[in-house]
């Protein structure tokens with residue numbers, strides 16, 4: 162497995178940004194809404210989350226105090242469109258109990274902690290794993306914690322920069338070991354990876370010819386002297402599937 166350097170990772174970011182433009186994440190009005198969205202988006206797509214958030218907004222339940230006043234069944238019913246709604250209602254309950262018990266219900270107070278301490282605190286809340294914790298750190302607290310998801314693993318393993326079975330921490334280290342700890346950069350980068358994952362890097366039939374990281378784009382960048390893109394790599398799973406070998 163090749164190790165990507167800073168220039169290569171920035172070239173990928175720049176190619177995605179040039180193709181898709183700024184993604185303006187996270188689509189939420191408050192840090193608490195980001196936290197709620199980060200839990201609701203587990204194992205579902207964002208459109209379903211939007212419907213659940215719209216229900217919460219219509220019920221005026223998008224503050225910790227208002228959500229705490231809801232009965233667990235009422236909360237579960239409001240978030241039903243997000244799927245696994247009873248499990249997610251329980252997870253929101255754990256977050257709310259933590260906020261109330263440790264921070265007097267104040268999101269601002271909770272998010273004031275430094276990154277390592279806050280990450281550890283979030284991971285200690287039942288139902289919050291690394292991806293949810295990093296999403297909250299980056300998009301609610303504005304801290305430089307790189308978010309890894311299935312799209313990240315798929316795109317970067319197909320380009321030979323991480324193993325397909327790499328752990329969350331290993332994939333995260335690909336970025337954090339090479340890039341500056343810069344929250345706006347991490348914010349945009351993750352959002353762009355999601356965009357290319359959805360639009361081009363599909364699980365079965367990746368649309369490499371139309372992709373900003375594909376061979377066409379790589380050729381154009383090479384001839385214009387822009388940063389090199391890691392495509393195609395000998396032995397990559399995409400090349401094999403597309404019959405190049």
Ligand code: SF4
Pocket residue numbers: 316319320357361362363367368369370372373374375376392399
């Ligand atoms: S070039 Fe192909 S493998 Fe690479 S990100 Fe785009 S669709 Fe995925």
